[in-house]
Amino acid sequence: MNTNHKIIEVTDLVKKFGNFVANDNLTFDVYQGEIFGFLGANGAGKTTAIKILCGLSSPTSGKASIAGYDVYKQV
DSSP states (O other), rough: TTTTTTEEEEEEEEEEEEEEEEEEEEEEEETTTTOOOOOOOOOOHHHHHHHHHSSSSSSSSEEEEEEEETTTTTO
């Protein structure tokens, strides 16, 4: 298994709802074979990030891709 292959790439992801910033410059990578999860307090932006990665919401700015698919362009 090639664990150097990025499956999820998120760079400076921002999601704003009016004046409220749900995700502020979120950056992380997940490599093939890794298991990852989001941990944080209520209101930290975990669900918002997952909605963006699943294509259910568009980011305000930044880049995110899953298996090479750009989540911003393919929503």
